Amino acid sequence: MLVTDQERLKSDIGKWLERYGRDRSALIPVLQEIQKKYSRISEYGMQVVADQLGIHPVEVYSVVSFYSFLDHKPKGKFVIRLCRTISCDMQGKARVAQQLKSDLGIDFGETTRDGKFTLEWANCLGMCDQGPAMLVNDVVYTRVTPAMVHDILEACRKTFGVYALESKHEEGHA
Amino acid sequence: MADTVDTSRAPVSQTGHVMPPVEDEGMIGARVTLNIDGQDVKVPMGTTILEAAKKLGIRIPTLCAHPDLCEAGLCRICVVEVEGMRTLQASCAYPVHQPMKIHTHTRKVRQARRHIIDLMLSHHYGDCYTCARNGNCELQSLAKEYGVDFFRFGHPDKPLYAKDESSHAVIRDMNKCILCRRCVRTCIDLQEVGALEAIERGDKTKIATFMDKPLADVVCINCGQCINRCPTGALRANDPTDEVWAAIDDPKKHVVIQTAPAPRAAIGECFGLPAGNPLTFEMNTALRLCGFDKVFDTNFTADLTILEEGTELLLRLQDALKTKKGPVFLPQFTSCSPGWVKYLEHMYPEYIPHVSSAKSPQQMFGAVIKTYYAQLNGIDPKDIVTVALMPCSAKKFECNRPEMVDSGYKDVDYGLTTRELAKMIQEAGIDLPKMPKSDFDAPFGSATGSGVIFGATGGVMEAALRTVIELVVGIKVENLFEHADIIPVRGMEGIRYVELKIPKVGEVPALLKPLFESWDFLDGVTVKVAVAHGTANAHKVMEDLKKGGPLSQCHFIEFMGCPGGCLGGGGQPIPTTLEIREARARAIYSEDSAYPVRKSHENPAVLHLYQEFLKEGPCGHLSHKLLHTHYTPRGKYIAE
């Protein structure tokens, strides 16, 4: 990591700590902010947060590794999380999963080489009556079919803006 | 006591789990009657079921519970049945506030315990035969007690994790880990180091360092307290026994062992004796039988340390109070505990100038043996192998510090822990407690009571005060403190603070004449000292110093990395509890009082060394070369 990147991260962390307070209960909100902006929580970031909160880096790592939505490994711009829990499973998530793997050329738990997509499993997204469901970043897609996968990915590829994606989604499946 | 320093929570290490506070004030002191397995017992509100059962002599098995640590209630081996409750309750973590009927070994309970043991064994890889904890493993004992005769849920036939052997001090084998998290609570709560935590979740949960790096690459102070509290062989010390045997077997090698005071007070525990039975002189015989060529007493260099470190303190005081030259770094910190030193290097590197530059007794000894002793006996230092018997795992790291080669060779070749030496003695077929007593070898055999008490928290401070007071005031310290026992610095309280007014000053003794004209600068001065043991307490002291709190007014602070001081070191026999540490402390203090010479500056061998070898006296040129060192600012950050 370049020094300037480290400095930017450090100053962001300082800013977020001002917002959420400088005690341990600020830890997860700050980690969420780092994850959102930097698509990962780096080793350096964890150490800065630990230092600022007066806890040990290993405690921060422990928390990061506990939660599915926090990760120290770099993630793609678009994190696709396909629900694998029972109702979505019964509604055909396996075929959607296969199509996602084919279209992205990666397996679950991996990120495409261009850094655009990360493919992950999710546990119950709370869309059990409209499965198979998946999240693309914060946007939820329901009743996903293998045929829809391509369109969703294309929409992502065309833009890095989540809002564009959202509007597309609204008209498509809302 | 410094009244503004919060020591109320300091000795978590020392008091063990504190019962949850009783909320309702009217309830304080209230008691509640429990019926356990048909017997009634009255206990204070908030007592755990486990403690209550103990009062009745009912043993409930535990794994994650440890008297030095906060309750966790996660291994679930201690579950009991409480009438009226659907689920079983973890007795170690259940504080009672109302009468209850409890059953500790119903079918449901026995079955649950058996299942828990079977589950642990289902991913516990490794043979008991090849384990450092064979015969002293809590999982092994439980398997025996619960009649495990086959692996109900299987048993791994290959390791799941690679061992981490990166550290000079601590080896981690996660294949043997049962995730009781005692090491985590030790490292974070008891020691404030934070090398270990649980990571991931579910079936992927494991204990790891920051980013799962090798232990040698993270902030670990090598104190080994995690080893002392590990119920299995998942954590053990890096054992150089084979190398030591090889040196003994090599006829060309002159193998010298120095033994520290704390192992002598504890090694009997490895031979079935209760804690508090020192075997100092039996051990000397055993060591010779093992084949060591010379058996020396580390107390000799402990006394030497007092003269060097004490002189250094007096020099700092002279600079601060009289010459007022340059920046003077006070309080001075002790440097004998390598766990503490590395803690400071990581967490408070800006305070390094405060640490005495005097080496620890172990390292002084190595340097003296490979120079003075070699010269004296006409032995080529390259043929000398110096072994140090220490209560400590961090000493293994210390002797491998790159700067510890001032003799021109590695000053100390191997650090052995008490446990490792006990194994060597057993391997040699020696029944240690039955050995005849024999003395240490000359010329480093003479020691004083001051050297002995280095093994207990407060001991270095007491030894230093005995010497400094007597040298400065010019009257026998026995006239100031009965039997020269400086009681206020003793004990197991986490942080202790003592003030001593210097009533008058005497003549500067000849030994120190080159450095001091007179003691006038100390006349009427109130010397303020503090003692802290366990790095969690060190952390509290350092935070107080950073804030400019009352402890920042101290002149001298003794820090020991381990709870109880060296006697509670990471190389000492397992288990460890406050009672055991107190018993060891009693053994050490009684040994001290039995010594004819009680003060370091009266050790004839030390005085002889200054006459014959370190001719410029304490803190002289040669002393500086051989007996002093420097430290490495390490910091908390690890590069990505």
Next chain:
Amino acid sequence: MITPNHKAPLTFASIELDAGLKAALAKPRSDLIAEVTASQLKGRGGAGFPTGVKWNLAAAAQADVKFVICNADEGEPGTFKDRVILTDHADLVFEGMTIGGYAIGSNTGILYLRGEYTYLRPHLDAVLAARRQKGLLGKNVAGKQGFDFDIEIRMGSGAYVCGEETALIESLEGCRGEPRNRPPFPVDTGFNNKPSIVNNVETFAWVTCILVKGSAWFKAIGTQRSTGLKIMSVSGDCAQPGIYEFPLGITIAKMLEAVGGVGAKAVQIGGASGQCIPASEFNRTIAYEDVSTGGAIIVFGPHRDMLAVARNFLEFFVEESCGQCTPCRDGNPKLLEGVELLEQGRCSMRYLNELASLGETMQVASKCGLGQSSPNAFLSIIKNFKGEVMGRTQGETH
């Protein structure tokens, strides 16, 4: 935003906004709690602890600061009612939290929203802003002098176990979501060691309804031990999956009729941690005293492979266990291995019995409710579908 497909309007839709809060603030605190207690409302998240009793304990606790925490970490497989309630009736939930704050003497409410529902955040923030605007949050709530109350939203980060109230509190405190030992309970020692009530989204919404319509109305519905209405999330092999409102005490058969699931071979009630009820027991009732649930109903049609269902649930628990206690962390993988053996037709009856007994240990010896309920589905499937799961030949699926 996804529109939930209601089958019939929920009672929540008929409740006049802020009437409940006004009714609550007009009462002395003790009367308010008495009203909630009288309704015999029990926690709608699944555990079923009487809400009034919980509030009473927290109200009695002496502390300078107390917290009202709304558990919106809806993660139980098959459950989505809280998402719908927060989408359509967020005001009722916030109103219920405010009522809770008044009842126990708290100034701070926290909604712990699961990370998967991040898309609800802008909507919820807007609702909160509007409530502040209307004086329903902030200083002197709804004109009640001396009662200050506000609500903040904290996001989860993807951990099912944080739905357990003490794990949720740990998570709020910046720690791993690992359940605590109880006692002490959150009503004494909750968030930041302060007395805290943790209630489910739906529970707070019902509190508001009870304040509007009265505890007698609520108590008249349902059974003696399970009063009132319950929102159910229905999914699986049925004609009309979605959100339903049923009185507690309804039989499973009747419910299946309503959702178009007649002919099912089994119903999973209570999500992954619930029970799998075979057709022969469809006359049982949904109630705390019979088949208890947080609201997840998953219908399994005649063609479903029940062993695959067991596998799916166990895979879920293997991953979502917090990993702290031995029975849950190490037990679930063993049960999953057992399913694999069954799939291969290599599980002896003796070993299956051993696993069943392990499951019973997990039910009684795990540290938290989630660990205790994790083997439920496995146990009920191997009990009720023994013929289906035993003696399989390679590669066979049912």
